[in-house]
């Protein structure tokens with residue numbers, strides 16, 4: 392990439408060289424404008440006499456802000472961040488790595504810190520701007536907080552971004568963002584007083600965690616706000632974690648062994664650049680998720696069911712560890728395709744079935760399974776730092792809906808389990824309704840169910856840390 396020739400805090404492009412040399416910036420007095428006054432002017436429609444300015448160039452920060460706002464807006468309207476991201480990439484195949492990286496960082500960061508931007512904008516605006524422009528403000532405000540050296544560049548670029556589609560809103564965008572700079576002390580105070588800004592999580596979420604984990608909730612929330620670690624699982628049929636760490640060191644990639652099959656990278660890498668990924672030596676899988684195959688404990692010859700299998704990470708791990716007869720069941724046909732892709736890459740074999748775990752009559756041949764992995768759909772609250780849209784899309788009542796679905800699935804699966812067989816229940820949730828309370832209720836409904844200890848405990852609730860995401864595990868045996 393060409394070296395940036397503009398002073399870093401004023402560079403309007405997204406070139407990597409601007410990430411260094413932070414420069415504090417002061418708000419010019421001439422830009423102190425009243426937001427309310429600016430907003431009272433209606434946005435101007437484009438006219439034949441004054442064509443709108445051209446769209447910002449795709450290597451500019453204005454463009455990245457604009458595109459990140461498209462994603463943030465889609466999520467705030469209820470959309471899934473990853474799906475919209477894939478669609479945006481599909482529609483813009485010409486994007487450079489720098490543009491892709493900038494749009495991703497801005498949108499993921501804005502959603503991770505949504506409570507921070509919202510706390511400020513609701514005080515600076517009488518009512519939100521029209522959705523896409525409000526999203527642009529959120530993105531700009533997040534960038535201003537995380538890159539204080541760039542505040543004036545961000546203001547300028549945000550104004551350019553809005554100018555391309557709604558020139559009449561340039562004034563209000565400029566005024567709001569200038570106020571963020573000018574009223575920095577008040578902005579800080581608003582954020583300290585607002586729980587969702589302080590914790591970067593919805594209030595109901597924090598309250599639940601605080602109640603369930605009085606000693607650990609703060610660390611869990613802080614870890615949930617951090618950038619997620621990148622962990623690999625080593626395919627034991629092809630290598631060992633120690634050998635992979637040594638090979639990575641030789642290639643200049645710092646990493647260490649975690650757990651029995653994991654390698655934790657010091658810094659995340661693009662998957663395409665991970666040595667051995669394409670060859671099926673390693674897969675990307677959080678260290679917390681790697682307990683599943685080990686705690687399931689399938690032995691050679693076992694009939695194993697992975698009842699909620701896509702994209703096949705845990706099923707593949709089971710197959711890497713033992714020669715079992717594995718059925719990978721998945722409801723979503725699109726997601727099920729990824730199970731086959733992963734099995735092929737890793738050189739393991741299993742039967743993929745597309746059907747509903749709640750309806751065994753449709754897919755079960757009547758031969759009991761010795762092991763069942765029930766990695767059920769859940770709130771995904773334990774992995775929200777990877778998918779920050781989850782924090783703001785979920786509502787407390789969703790938990791009861793998830794819990795009901797999970798209960799239906801495990802009740803149906805129980806009839807397919809052999810006497811003396813075991814079912815490992817897994818969620819990537821941190822909420823009791825889906826975990827502890829779910830399994831307690833299951834044991835009350837099924838008097839032939841008994842809990843087996845996992846590493847000396849009746850259940851394992853992993854809260855997010857620097858090394859792993861949040862997961863819950865319980866191991867149930869059907870009495871012989």
Ligand SMILES: C[S@@+](CC[C@H](N)C(=O)[O-])C[C@H]1O[C@@H](n2cnc3c(N)ncnc32)[C@H](O)[C@@H]1O
Pocket residue numbers: 698699700701702703704705706720721722723726746747748749766767768769800
């Ligand atoms: C937590 S994910 C599974 C992750 C997977 N075990 C892995 O490690 O790669 C849950 C999966 O369950 C699927 N699912 C949801 N409802 C289902 C049902 N009724 N029957 C089967 N699969 C279901 C979802 O489509 C999703 O792919």
